[in-house]
Amino acid sequence: MADLEILEILSPGIFTSIQDLGRYGYGRYGVAPSGALDSYALRIANLLVGNRPDQAGLEAMLLGPAIRALADIVVAVTGGNLQPRRNKQPIEMWRSHFLKKDDILSFGSPSSGFRAYVAVGGGISVPPVMGSRSTNLSSGFGGLQGRTLEKNDILSSENCFQHVKTDRRAFNAAWIPDYLNNWSLRVIWGPQDDHFPAESRDSFLGASYKMSSDSDRTGIRLQGPVIRHKPDMQTSIISEGVISGSVQIPGDGKPIIILGETVTGGYRKIATVISADLPLLGQIKPGDAVRFKAVSLAEAQCALAAVEEKVHKFEASLK
């Protein structure tokens, strides 16, 4: 079926890009996954508008875009509360809304979290690159011409009319995460935790870090107590694969939490954020306090099962 133009970007916001759940299987070619940083929010947004959970949506950061509907469509906004509005009237997050042709979706000043996700019934049609529609911003491919959205961009969709009946779906309020200003991230030690003396590991867990403003989609940089590796070791290690959630300690001793835009690295990794907490990484904002809590693999698996149960129960409730 032919694509239909559905969205016109009136103003792009600070940093709005097209993302799905990421590009996997190309790590051997140095290609990082990219993808929605808060994958939980994107999956729920998609389900709210009748899409598959893995379809492409918009990821907006801090100050969201203003978008004109070019057709009758259904949208849902999830994730950080960037105060979505329809024709200047506030609309609720985590539920689907009908937009008539020429209605305008815009955003106010952010009240919690850092990134909002906009799903549109029918998804956003851009050509998949290596199996994904996610934007790889550092190398300039995927999404819309490999870049963030700009004024006057037009986005298309397939089958958007079939989704209009999903208007007014709502997500279970108890399953909407609270985005605060201080975060406790659960980690599993390693793979190079043994390169750090006991006092460094204690200070890593005991410290309260602050997210630095020079963070971006490649990593969350943290300010706080410096973590020293064992004195007889070099600053860097032989480059190897990293994943999002890897907590790297570079030469200056300030931790960096790797996000989805990096595939290899030459710094030691003291710990890895567990899968259940990865979506939170997209919602931490500069100035927020971050602490780490070490858990076991079994605890990580339980935590992930709990998150997945919410998504699956919601998905089942829609059938």
Added chain:
Amino acid sequence: MGDRSLLVELGDDISPAVNQKVQELFSAIDRQRSKGILDLVPSYRSLLMIYDPLCISFDEIKAGIKDIWNNPDQFRLPQPQTVKIPVVYGGEYGPDLELVAQYHNLTPREVIDFHTRPAYRVYMIGFTPGFPYLGEVPDAIATPRRETPRTLVPKGSVGIAQRQTGIYPVDSPGGWQIIGWTPVKLFDPFGKPPSHLVMGDRVQFHAITAQETGQWQT
């Protein structure tokens, strides 16, 4: 490494023997095509396996690796292909060539001779899409990284960092000593595969003049 990846370490150093083991294990696991393995990132001395913990467990992956380990006949690699890469050395194409020459008390011509001599092994692709880590550069021209990395290294730049040499496939920041530039496109997101070089390839550089670059440009 966390609850959805496994790092298999096969040695502690940068050596062809260790890297060969990584490549063998990587190829064997890739051929298994196990459900739930999302991505494989082979590097100098380790293989990162990223998996979907809802599909496959840590123990199942470990069992798969043991199975491969106990059947070494699965370790078959094709003959490596040798890829020729033309390079314009020095001048605006290689702003650090003079510096590398001075550092080693060589002439730029001698640096080029040393750099084009070996058939380098592609140890891994990483850092940015399609970036090949090649080794080993002759000791005579091994040079430390620049103290202050450049904020923009143009696509196609050929650099040296210690005994490694590499090519920047996309414009990116970088700290390697840039001695030349190649017109060959190393990364094409629509290519199959997207990377011109893959792990295990051999790379042979040869010097060309700026006038000759046209025949490689796409």
